[in-house]
Amino acid sequence: MMRILVTGDRGYIGTVLAPFLRRAGHEVVGLDAGWYDGCDFGSMPDVGTSLTADVRDVTPGMLEGFDAVIHLAAISNDPIGHLDPGVTFGINTEGTLHVARAAKAAGVGRFVFASSCSLYGSGGSVALAEDAAFQPVTPYGESKVRAEQGLSALADDDFSPTYMRNATAYGSSPRLRADIVVNNLTGTAFCRGEVRLQSDGSPWRPLVHIEDISRAVLAALQAPREKVHDEAFNVGVDRDVVQVRDIANQVSAIMGCGVTFAEGAGADVRDYRVDFSKIHDVLDFDPQWSIDKGIRELATDMSQRGLSVEDFEGPRFVRLERVRQLMELGVMSPDLHLDTVGVSHA
Ligand SMILES: NC(=O)c1ccc[n+]([C@@H]2O[C@H](COP(=O)([O-])OP(=O)(O)OC[C@H]3O[C@@H](n4cnc5c(N)ncnc54)[C@H](O)[C@@H]3O)[C@@H](O)[C@H]2O)c1
Numbered sequence: 348m349m350r351i352l353v354t355g356d357r358g359y360i361g362t363v364l365a366p367f368l369r370r371a372g373h374e375v376v377g378l379d380a381g382w383y384d385g386c387d388f389g390s391m392p393d394v395g396t397s398l399t400a401d402v403r404d405v406t407p408g409m410l411e412g413f414d415a416v417i418h419l420a421a422i423s424n425d426p427i428g429h430l431d432p433g434v435t436f437g438i439n440t441e442g443t444l445h446v447a448r449a450a451k452a453a454g455v456g457r458f459v460f461a462s463s464c465s466l467y468g469s470g471g472s473v474a475l476a477e478d479a480a481f482q483p484v485t486p487y488g489e490s491k492v493r494a495e496q497g498l499s500a501l502a503d504d505d506f507s508p509t510y511m512r513n514a515t516a517y518g519s520s521p522r523l524r525a526d527i528v529v530n531n532l533t534g535t536a537f538c539r540g541e542v543r544l545q546s547d548g549s550p551w552r553p554l555v556h557i558e559d560i561s562r563a564v565l566a567a568l569q570a571p572r573e574k575v576h577d578e579a580f581n582v583g584v585d586r587d588v589v590q591v592r593d594i595a596n597q598v599s600a601i602m603g604c605g606v607t608f609a610e611g612a613g614a615d616v617r618d619y620r621v622d623f624s625k626i627h628d629v630l631d632f633d634p635q636w637s638i639d640k641g642i643r644e645l646a647t648d649m650s651q652r653g654l655s656v657e658d659f660e661g662p663r664f665v666r667l668e669r670v671r672q673l674m675e676l677g678v679m680s681p682d683l684h685l686d687t688v689g690v691s692h693a
Contacts, residue, residue, distance in 0.1 A: 349568060350374045350412060352455075354446060355419030356397055358383060360461070360557050362521040364417070366392060367561035373568075376413075378405070379420060380685050382673065386663045388523035389652035401684055402442040407452040415457035415568055416450045418443055421490075422683070424526060425465075425617075426667040428487030434682050439490035444497040451506045457575075458498065458508040459567055464553055464581060466492045466512065467619045472551075474588065474622040477512070477579040484617060495579065502577040509567050509575040513560055514553035514583030514621065517641045519648040525664035528552060529638060532595055533645045534664075536602035538656040545609045548592030550618035555583040556636030566630040580626040584634045588620050594638065601642050 356365045356377030365375050377397030398409070402420045410416065421439045422428050428435040447458055466489075467475045468482040483489040498508040517529030525534050535543045563582045567575050595606045626632040658664055662672040673679035678686045 410453040432486035
């Protein structure tokens with residue numbers, strides 16, 4: 348049994364990952380600024396102990412007594428990343444390194460970082476392994492590159508960072524996101540009766556279910572230190588590297604509606620294929636989900652939880668809209684510090 352601190356535990360992945368780790372027998376404490384508190388999809392499960400704090404304000408004292416930190420807290424997509432690249436680097440790079448230095452000072456031996464395949468950016472037609480060159484095309488992608496490089500410089504005999512380069516996630520969560528491709532296409536089909544593509548459908552995307560992301564984190568935590576020390580792992584599965592139009596066709600077949608193109612839909616520069624052999628070979632990673640099963644899970648939950656178009660397209664489930672809402676309410680500063688006392692739920 349390990350004592351684990353999960354930052355970002357109240358977000359899309361965190362609300363699935365933290366209970367997953369608890370079910371595996373670990374003691375989990377969360378830490379989150381609460382940006383999406385109240386943005387629930389159905390009823391929220393018990394989140395256990397979760398401290399409300401900004402990662403930029405973490406102190407070593409807050410991290411004492413933990414065996415591992417899993418660092419999810421971040422500006423989690425390109426649209427928010429574009430708002431102010433300086434703030435994106437402030438949270439995703441400097442904030443990450445600030446937590447890592449605090450963890451190291453507190454004697455925490457393992458640091459599992461939620462990185463992203465988007466640091467490969469525009470890789471083209473070759474499936475990229477972990478030693479491929481970084482070609483990020485957005486501040487978000489660049490912020491993950493810089494975070495990994497900074498973490499690597501901190502690695503030593505007592506501190507082992509591991510970089511989990513997650514594919515684009517999908518799946519149902521108590522803190523659903525509508526702004527990632529499988530969820531978006533399924534929700535639009537559910538709410539509007541059409542599968543609406545935002546691009547021409549040609550880009551390649553590696554995909555992974557959030558429960559399989561949780562499974563990968565558990566595998567990294569439980570692996571011998573030498574297998575994960577200062578190592579990067581692409582997190583996903585080869586069979587789920589697909590073109591966006593293939594996802595649209597799958598959603599269309601399951602939801603029984605046609606595919607349309609949003610106004611101005613064109614090529615998307617974020618286009619990359621990824622090789623997932625290493626995580627399979629080194630960590631014995633055995634993903635349990637498929638895109639098809641994930642679409643069906645989403646459709647069932649959308650039906651049972653009564654998803655409305657207003658929620659799906661608004662601040663409750665679109666991360667950029669929520670950040671804008673908090674700023675308009677005057678409870679979030681331009682550098683994205685949240686005044687938690689004044690937070691109004693979506
Ligand atoms: N969802 C994906 O497709 C995907 C893919 C690759 C990598 N990732 C990475 O996984 C992590 C989690 O993603 P997610 O989809 O759950 O995102 P999310 O936006 O749903 O959750 C992020 C959480 O971090 C918290 N947070 C943000 N800034 C903070 C700060 N400064 N201090 C404290 N808490 C803060 C938010 O309140 C939120 O609860 C992120 O690092 C993201 O970059 C996600």
